[in-house]
Amino acid sequence: MIDFITNNWPMIVQKSLEHVSLSFTAVILACLIGIPVGFLIVNHDKAARIVIGAANIIQTIPSLAMFAFAMPIFGIGTKPAVFALFLYALLPIIKNSLIGIKNVDPSIIKAARGMGMTKTQIMFKVEIPLAISVIMGGVRIAAVTCIGITTIATLIAAGGLGDLIYRGLSTFNQPMIFTGALLSAVLALIVDFLLGIVEKALTSKGLKD
Amino acid sequence: MIQLQNIVKTYDGTTKIIDNLDLTIEDGEFMVLVGESGCGKTTTMQMINRLVDPTSGTITIDGEDITKMDKIQLRRRIGYVIQQIGLFPHWTIEQNVVAVLSLTSKDTEKNLQVARDLLDKVDLDPDIYASRYPKELSGGQLQRVGVARALANDPDIILMDEPFSALDPITREQLQDEIVRIHDELGKTIIFVTHDIDEAIKVGDRIAVMQEGKIIQCDSAEEILKNPINDFVLNFVGKNRLWKTPDMLSAQDVMVKNFPTIMASRSTAQAIERMANKETLMLCVIENLKKEKKKLVGLVGANRLAGLNDHKTKMTDIMKKDFISVTPETSLTDVINLRNEKGVKYIPVVDEEGLYHGIITNASILNVLSQIMPGTEDY
Numbered sequence: 001m002i003d004f005i006t007n008n009w010p011m012i013v014q015k016s017l018e019h020v021s022l023s024f025t026a027v028i029l030a031c032l033i034g035i036p037v038g039f040l041i042v043n044h045d046k047a048a049r050i051v052i053g054a055a056n057i058i059q060t061i062p063s064l065a066m067f068a069f070a071m072p073i074f075g076i077g078t079k080p081a082v083f084a085l086f087l088y089a090l091l092p093i094i095k096n097s098l099i100g101i102k103n104v105d106p107s108i109i110k111a112a113r114g115m116g117m118t119k120t121q122i123m124f125k126v127e128i129p130l131a132i133s134v135i136m137g138g139v140r141i142a143a144v145t146c147i148g149i150t151t152i153a154t155l156i157a158a159g160g161l162g163d164l165i166y167r168g169l170s171t172f173n174q175p176m177i178f179t180g181a182l183l184s185a186v187l188a189l190i191v192d193f194l195l196g197i198v199e200k201a202l203t204s205k206g207l208k209d
Numbered sequence: 210m211i212q213l214q215n216i217v218k219t220y221d222g223t224t225k226i227i228d229n230l231d232l233t234i235e236d237g238e239f240m241v242l243v244g245e246s247g248c249g250k251t252t253t254m255q256m257i258n259r260l261v262d263p264t265s266g267t268i269t270i271d272g273e274d275i276t277k278m279d280k281i282q283l284r285r286r287i288g289y290v291i292q293q294i295g296l297f298p299h300w301t302i303e304q305n306v307v308a309v310l311s312l313t314s315k316d317t318e319k320n321l322q323v324a325r326d327l328l329d330k331v332d333l334d335p336d337i338y339a340s341r342y343p344k345e346l347s348g349g350q351l352q353r354v355g356v357a358r359a360l361a362n363d364p365d366i367i368l369m370d371e372p373f374s375a376l377d378p379i380t381r382e383q384l385q386d387e388i389v390r391i392h393d394e395l396g397k398t399i400i401f402v403t404h405d406i407d408e409a410i411k412v413g414d415r416i417a418v419m420q421e422g423k424i425i426q427c428d429s430a431e432e433i434l435k436n437p438i439n440d441f442v443l444n445f446v447g448k449n450r451l452w453k454t455p456d457m458l459s460a461q462d463v464m465v466k467n468f469p470t471i472m473a474s475r476s477t478a479q480a481i482e483r484m485a486n487k488e489t490l491m492l493c494v495i496e497n498l499k500k501e502k503k504k505l506v507g508l509v510g511a512n513r514l515a516g517l518n519d520h521k522t523k524m525t526d527i528m529k530k531d532f533i534s535v536t537p538e539t540s541l542t543d544v545i546n547l548r549n550e551k552g553v554k555y556i557p558v559v560d561e562e563g564l565y566h567g568i569i570t571n572a573s574i575l576n577v578l579s580q581i582m583p584g585t586e587d588y
Contacts, residue, residue, distance in 0.1 A: 111295025114260060114368075115309045115358070116284030129299045204299030206342030 004175035012164070016183055019160035022078060022153060023146040023191075026085030030142055034090050035135060038097025039123065048098060055091035063088070063149045067156045081150070081158030088149055089142035096138025100131030129204060136199035140192055147188040151180070161187075210236055211257060211366065211398065216266035218252055218422070226252055227263065228422035236365070237396045239389075241413035243403055244445075249422040250402045254368050257400065258287045270366070285309055288359030288367035288397075292374050294351050296343040296358070302328070303339040306357045327357040332387065349380035356388065360395070369401045373408065385411050406446050410434070418442050431457050460544055461537035463577045464558045464567030470495045473506050473524045477517040480509060480524065491555055494528045495565055505557055505565035508532045534559040537566050541577075544569055 005012060041048040061069075066087065070080035104127050112122045128135075154162030164180030167173070211234040218227035227249045234240045242250040255261040256268055259280050268275050275283055296305045303324035304311070311320050325335035331353040343351055352372060359367050369388075373381040389412050392399055403409055409416045410430040417427040418441075426438040434457055437443040469487040471480055473496050480492060490511040495503040507528030517527065534557045535544055544556060558566040 105293075105295070107291060107293030107295040108297060109295075110260075110293075111289065111291055111355075112297075112308075114258060114284060114289035114291065116281050116286075117309065117312065118281055121312060126297060130297075204342075206299045206301065206344060 001175040001178055004173075005179060012179060012183070015159065015161050015163055015180075016187065018158075019147070019150050019162075019184065019187065020191075022081055022158060022160050023085060023143065023150045026082050026146050027089050027139065027143050029082070029086045030089030030093050031139060033086075034093030034138075035097045038094045038135075039101060039127075041094075042098060042101045052091075052095060052098070055094055058087045059091045063152050064155070067152060071156055076157045078158045080156055081153035081160075085146045085149060085153070089146050092138040092141040092145070093135075094138075096141075097131070097135050100134030100138075101127050103134065104130045129202075130207070132202045133199055133207070136195065136202065140195045140199070143191050143195060144188045147184060147191060151184050210234065210271060211400075212267075212269045213253070213256070214267050214269075216253070216256065216263045216268070218249070218256070218261065219264050226422050227256075230266075230422065230424060232417060232424060232427065234398060234400060236398055239392050239399045239401065239412060239414040241401045241403060241409040241416045242419055243406055243409040243416055244419035246404060248419040250404075250419050251370055253419070254370060254400055254402050257366070258284045258289060258368055285313070285362055286364050286366070288362070288364045290352075290355050290359045290367065290369040290372045292371040294348075294355045296351060296354060298343050301340050301342055302333075302346070302354055303335070305343065305354055307361050308358060310361045323361060324357075327360055328354070330360070330391065331357045333357070347380075348376055349384060352376060352384060353387070356384075356391070360391075360397075364397070366398045366400070369399060371403055372401070374403065374405065381408075388412060410446075418445060435462070458541040458577065459537065460535045460539040460541070460556075460558045460569060461566060463541055463544065463573055464537075464569050465573045466567040468493060468568045468570075470503070470565075471509070471524060472497065473528070475524055476520045477514050477522045477524075477527065478520050481514055481518055484511060484514075491568075493557060493565065493568060494524045498564075503565040504563050505534070505559050506530070508555065508557065532557060535569070536560055541574070545574070 037051060041051050058066075063084070066084040067080060070084045074080035074083055108126060108130070109122060112126050117125070150158075150160050151162035151165060153160050154166050161180045161184045164176050164183075168176030168178075168180060211232075213230060213232040216227050216230040217225055219225050230249075230253060232240075232253070242253060244250050252261055256263050257270075257275070259275060262276070296302075297308065300308070303321055306324040306327050307320040310323060311317070314320055321339075325339055328335040328338060333350060333353050338346065338350070338354075343354070346354070355372065359369075372388075373384050376384065385408060388399070388401075391397075392412075401409075401412060410433075413430060415427060416430055416433050417424045418433065419425065420441055426433055426442050428436075433442065434446055437446060469483060469489050469491075470493045471483055473494050484490065484492060492509045493505055494507040494509055496506055498504055507524070507530045509524060509528045513527045513529070533547065533551055533553055535547065537558050537560055539558075548554070548556060554571060556569045558569060560566060
């Protein structure tokens with residue numbers, strides 16, 4: 001395996017970068033859509049049930065099928081892959097944003113309103129800072145899930161570390177399979193670790209134990 | 210001045226949470242709204258900073274209709290303290306104190322100085338607490354911060370919604386003293402909601418007792434204790450309450466009103482006759498003014514009449530003119546102190562115009578105290 005890595009070093013780096021960029025694009029898009037959606041549905045129980053229900057259904061679709069569904073719309077390549085990954089990343093992000101904001105102590109909001117803070121000020125100065133660790137928890141779950149699922153994106157020619165695994169499988173090249181599998185696992189761990197640091201930096205000292 | 214006029218609040222159109230409520234709160238007044246839970250006291254208070262809008266009726270502050278004001282600006286002019294405190298856990302204590310001030314004034318240095326001064330005012334050492342987070346403070350300390358925060362914008366009005374109810378009794382007492390001190394010092398108008406009548410009596414200038422969305426009685430603590438308007442108020446304040454606060458009793462509550470009197474122009478013979486009749490050794494000497502008003506001019510004791518059983522000596526000749534008297538409003542404690550100090554047994558009650566109201570005797574003091582003392586039996 002060491003031989004394989006040393007001999008194919010540039011290719012492995014390229015595949016890893018593809019992998020990371022696929023997952024990240026999807027997660028960032030999911031954050032951009034998911035976090036605001038989560039905030040919007042906080043005060044609308046009915047809308048919240050519909051959105052969470054829909055996201056739950058998406059989550060149950062097998063990933064292979066999801067990539068297949070995305071193909072007729074986006075063709076093959078990175079576009080359908082990012083789209084499918086984005087859908088998977090949505091649920092944890094929406095759900096955690098919703099729960100994070102919902103769990104903010106209502107008396108804090110009451111005090112903030114009573115003192116004369118506007119809704120926007122309450123959201124950005126109070127609700128988000130207080131919910132940030134829960135929201136970031138959702139982002140971490142989404143990122144780890146996406147890095148795992150991205151390995152399947154090779155089937156619709158989106159590249160990534162899945163290429164190594166599937167090519168290895170078809171050519172009985174065990175070092176190649178292991179390298180692909182191991183690297184995607186290590187990537188997931190590194191990303192989770194880094195996001196953990198971000199989460200810590202964003203969380204006020206007053207909220208830590 | 211805050212004026213609530215004909216306020217009605219209903220959520221379903223039939224049940225009136227607030228029912229035609231009128232209330233005027235003077236500048237600098239400490240007004241307490243007290244009542245059982247669900248009586249509408251918190252709703253009434255929250256209408257003043259428009260957290261709740263009335264269904265009908267008008268609320269004005271210094272003559273200006275608050276519905277015409279910007280909600281946010283209005284709230285920033287009014288301090289707000291709630292039972293759950295509601296500090297921002299992700300901000301330090303000093304940031305919390307100037308939470309609203311920092312939205313409008315970007316001068317951080319100045320804001321932090323304001324925060325430190327206010328912490329000082331609520332008896333928290335800024336050097337120790339300013340840069341701590343709320344989780345590091347006790348409940349009592351947190352509510353002190355809550356009070357400091359309400360003062361940060363230097364508002365004229367402060368609303369307090371059961372601010373001390375969640376605290377332990379000792380801390381609660383301290384904070385009650387503190388808020389009274391702050392009120393005396395800064396002269397803010399305070400509207401204070403509580404379900405605890407003891408607290409209301411302790412802190413309030415005036416107390417509005419509420420029931421089912423109406424103000425049943427709105428008076429000074431003394432007046433509510435002494436003259437509850439109906440059985441509800443009587444039961445709410447508790448029948449035996451006067452005993453707890455003898456300070457509340459004044460000379461007019463203790464005095465005997467129908468003590469035997471005699472006109473100044475009468476003779477000693479008539480005085481002896483009258484004493485025998487009324488079985489007393491003391492008479493109040495009075496002069497009649499018009500319209501049944503009586504002026505007290507002196508006191509005559511049996512000792513002064515000894516050997517003077519005639520018709521020539523008039524009361525004006527022998528009565529004691531330099532008697533000690535108190536006004537009807539003098540507190541019982543002061544009366545008792547005066548008795549001890551001067552060694553007198555009879556103290557007449559005379560108002561500023563010299564008009565006679567009654568007289569305080571040993572028996573009258575005992576009588577009043579035994580009436581209000583709980584659990585006494587008449588044998």
